[in-house]
Amino acid sequence: MSKIQHRNLYREVADRVRDLIEHGELIPGERISERELCEKFGVSRTPLREALKVLAAEGMVELLPNRGARVMKLTVKMVKDTYDLMGALEGLSGELACRQISDAEIAGIRDLHEQMLKHYRQGELAEYFRVNQQIHEKILAASGNEILIEMYDNLSHRVKRVRYSNQMSDDFWRKAVDDHENMIGALEQRDGQRLGQILRDHLGNKLEVASLTGIVDDTDDRDPAAR
Amino acid sequence: MSKIQHRNLYREVADRVRDLIEHGELIPGERISERELCEKFGVSRTPLREALKVLAAEGMVELLPNRGARVMKLTVKMVKDTYDLMGALEGLSGELACRQISDAEIAGIRDLHEQMLKHYRQGELAEYFRVNQQIHEKILAASGNEILIEMYDNLSHRVKRVRYSNQMSDDFWRKAVDDHENMIGALEQRDGQRLGQILRDHLGNKLEVASLTGIVDDTDDRDPAAR
DNA sequence: AAAAAGAATTATGAATTCAAGATTACACGA
DNA sequence: TCGTGTAATCTTGAATTCATAATTCTTTTT
Numbered sequence: 001m002s003k004i005q006h007r008n009l010y011r012e013v014a015d016r017v018r019d020l021i022e023h024g025e026l027i028p029g030e031r032i033s034e035r036e037l038c039e040k041f042g043v044s045r046t047p048l049r050e051a052l053k054v055l056a057a058e059g060m061v062e063l064l065p066n067r068g069a070r071v072m073k074l075t076v077k078m079v080k081d082t083y084d085l086m087g088a089l090e091g092l093s094g095e096l097a098c099r100q101i102s103d104a105e106i107a108g109i110r111d112l113h114e115q116m117l118k119h120y121r122q123g124e125l126a127e128y129f130r131v132n133q134q135i136h137e138k139i140l141a142a143s144g145n146e147i148l149i150e151m152y153d154n155l156s157h158r159v160k161r162v163r164y165s166n167q168m169s170d171d172f173w174r175k176a177v178d179d180h181e182n183m184i185g186a187l188e189q190r191d192g193q194r195l196g197q198i199l200r201d202h203l204g205n206k207l208e209v210a211s212l213t214g215i216v217d218d219t220d221d222r223d224p225a226a227r
Numbered sequence: 228m229s230k231i232q233h234r235n236l237y238r239e240v241a242d243r244v245r246d247l248i249e250h251g252e253l254i255p256g257e258r259i260s261e262r263e264l265c266e267k268f269g270v271s272r273t274p275l276r277e278a279l280k281v282l283a284a285e286g287m288v289e290l291l292p293n294r295g296a297r298v299m300k301l302t303v304k305m306v307k308d309t310y311d312l313m314g315a316l317e318g319l320s321g322e323l324a325c326r327q328i329s330d331a332e333i334a335g336i337r338d339l340h341e342q343m344l345k346h347y348r349q350g351e352l353a354e355y356f357r358v359n360q361q362i363h364e365k366i367l368a369a370s371g372n373e374i375l376i377e378m379y380d381n382l383s384h385r386v387k388r389v390r391y392s393n394q395m396s397d398d399f400w401r402k403a404v405d406d407h408e409n410m411i412g413a414l415e416q417r418d419g420q421r422l423g424q425i426l427r428d429h430l431g432n433k434l435e436v437a438s439l440t441g442i443v444d445d446t447d448d449r450d451p452a453a454r
Numbered sequence: 455a456a457a458a459a460g461a462a463t464t465a466t467g468a469a470t471t472c473a474a475g476a477t478t479a480c481a482c483g484a
Numbered sequence: 485t486c487g488t489g490t491a492a493t494c495t496t497g498a499a500t501t502c503a504t505a506a507t508t509c510t511t512t513t514t
Contacts, residue, residue, distance in 0.1 A: 044469045057284035065233035081372040092315035145308040271499045
């Protein structure tokens, strides 16, 4: 039985706004009109403003005092920095996971791995990505470090708007699958050092296939919406 | 010339409450009375509640719907998890720093290192810790990854309440200084791999000298203030 | 006396109101 | 025509008010 969820308005609103940002309905740098969103959600300004504060703490929006909220703009550097961070966190998750993961959990990941290979061989990119992500999530969960999971989650939200080129080069794909082959090996041997190293390096590739559409190049321009 | 700081009330309040928690004036698990804090700060409930939402997003307080706010309770596991994370982040900071740190910056860190050694030889623990922290902050800053810095900052706030035994064993201290000797060496050779490895392992020691006073052992007790 | 039920009180959640800062529109002068 | 100054409008920041959920206190019943 699941817990009764007392949901506060501000949480609901924060989730909805987060979704709007992730789905590109609110574009980076765009000014967020309080009045407009209040009407859209049918709530007063109080819970909306609380939600915006939470989203600002999460790095999803930017709050300019007396000048309202803006969707956080991603620069190439920020995306790169975020991937570096996520790599480090994944590395740690691998190390920790190896210390305590159960045989059953490893078997589950092995299953996903085989599925992923199948999708790779059949060139099903979208399916491949989906299963791929599941593997990383399983390892993360197996780390047992909830704060790590929370932080990783936050970072992945920030860069969720980044889309990948749907035509990944064969070389990169080949390399990514190789990495995964090594990963599953290290995991089954419970070699935390090696798994950590692989995971830390693995994410670097991802950036190279990120199509930075809509991601502005590094500038100091703080007010692009004023056009 | 520094930027004009438009400070909002809720930011001010969040900072003040954060301080109260870090200085132990609000104790873990304790219920935070909105009315009381409002009077203390001379503000209305609106900015206080906004501040609490931010602090909750930062993991400093816990918001129980319809039941108010509590100072986040630290369990031994949470502290351990946090140190693991901080270790990974420091490791990354070392790797990144080596890629781009300037000779001048290295020299600055070398200076701090010598200072730290002096304090070590003279048994000045407090001074030692202070300079020690400065070194880590310099490396972090040299990484140039602002999101990394932000995350590390957040984590360190969470565990700032943890105090260290003022009688560190000679062995641990010796080992910590050894680590630092290796760190400065790796940094001067700009050996990111090695520096990263050292930093990732380094923090593990810290936990062992943490005196977990006031840190509750792992329990599911969600309502300790109700006594 | 202990437990349960119900009323009174208190605290939180959210809407509304009021105040202050920012933006826009427009007039005027160089 | 461009720039400056000012009034009008709009937006945000914060206090207040109202509604509802939680807690405490009292009364009642066994």
